[in-house]
Amino acid sequence: MAGWQEALERQARTRAKAGLTRILRPRPAGDTVVDLAGNDYLGLAVHPGVIAASVRALQEYGLGATGSRLVRGSTRAHEALETELAGWLGAEQALVYSSGYLANLGAVRALAGPQTLLVSDRYNHASLIDGCKSSGAEVVVAPHADPAALAAILDAHPGRPAVFVTESVFSVDGDLAPLAELHAVTSSRDALLLVDDAHAVGVLGTEGAGGVAAAGLAGKPDVIVTATLSKSLGGAGGVVAGPAALIRHLVDTGRTFIYDTAPPPAVVAGVHAALRLARAADDRRAVLAARGALTARRLGAAGFEVSRPAAGVLSVPAPGPEAAVTWAADCADRDIAVGCFRPPSTPDGSSRLRLTLNAGVAAADFARALDVIVECAP
Incomplete structure (x- = not known):
């Protein structure tokens, strides 16, 4: 193996030890995962x-x-x-x-x-x-x-x-x-x-x-x-x-x-x-605001320190990068997609789950997603 490739492999091993390996996970068309990881806040990406x-x-x-x-x-x-x-x-x-x-x-x-x-x-x-x-x-x-x-x-x-x-x-x-x-x-x-x-x-x-x-x-x-x-x-x-x-x-x-x-x-x-x-989507914005408040209340009541939702983004601290990865993966296994943010994506060196709310998600699915996030917490 060439020297430059060996250097890249060493860097990859260092990232892996720190829990900072990133993996591409292609999703199929029409998947049924409840999406609290993407940024489609108003649910317009699939609007007819x-x-x-x-x-x-x-x-x-x-x-x-x-x-x-x-x-x-x-x-x-x-x-x-x-x-x-x-x-x-x-x-x-x-x-x-x-x-x-x-x-x-x-x-x-x-x-x-x-x-x-x-x-x-x-x-x-x-x-x-x-x-x-x-x-x-x-x-x-x-x-x-x-x-x-x-x-x-x-x-x-x-x-x-x-x-x-x-x-x-x-x-x-x-x-x-x-x-x-x-x-x-x-x-x-x-x-x-x-x-x-x-x-x-x-x-x-x-x-x-x-x-x-x-x-x-x-x-x-x-x-x-x-x-x-x-x-x-x-x-x-x-x-x-x-x-x-x-x-x-x-x-x-x-x-x-x-x-x-x-x-x-x-x-x-x-x-x-x-x-x-x-x-013209004041109704969707109202749903988004209500879900932000609900998420903060639900996760706060479960003992999590949740960021105050100013719009459609909330974060929940994780004990570390590996715990954040495991938490997100466990949610994914139950068909709930959440964001997993680790250094250097996080500005202060800590790790979080990031939840991005979507007004297009059915109310029952959204409620179930919050339950799964709580149940899968490390």
Whole structure:
């Protein structure tokens, strides 16, 4: 075996001893597992209207976009989705990417010049962290969801262009950032606020317009919004929404946009249909909120320390990575899918079960899932 392969094998053994081996588990079509692990919060991924829109676009455009957005990949479907996304999120313009990860990398890099100070919340998603690291700018990691700490950091770097990067609903624990207070800090110091709204879009705010809208910040010229199209909208892709000048800059210079094949028109059309359904889905949002409260009560009564559900994400601490894996596997054996989060996915080095709620799951199945989670606990 070549030396580089031996090095990889040693690293794999080290991860295995620490309980950090990851395994791909392909699921069959039409499986009957109760899904509390995926991100389809509103249950729209299987909505007949969404599927029909996707099928129509598949028949009209074919399987893929056949090129990057600037070559051949942009279609009327992409343009229509971007127009409605901008209106929904209250932004001047929006730009669609093939993934939320690439949208975050593109947005962070676009806002970071040689003198820029990037301030990143300690619990940010990996895509935001990677965007900061790859930007070439100075990065300061801020205490989690702490406006006072942010103010102190910005005040220690007077006169520098600065961007504070945060999620709205955090992807592991599901807590909500104090966006209005954070914006008060950034706006008073001429800094920008970049918010990854991935886990709030579709769930929070009027018509599900997200955490930024719920905080009264939609359309602010110093607020940039990113989101995935793969969670409440049940599809795939990402979006950056903000002032027209930023979108123009991304189209002209953004490497994660220019050099990437466009999202397939069939996916884009399905997401657009899901967006229209999501705007009118107050009933599903009510179900989601009720289930979040029920989950916190049920697991809390069973003695678990459960994160407070701000949207559709909750986490339950596990004794360690191996215990988390066993807990999730035991739930899966009883046809309940839950998320298993271990380092480095967890920001503080601890392990958790992550529960992502789904309004499309039948009430009886949801109640049974909570019972199974309690019964399978280590």
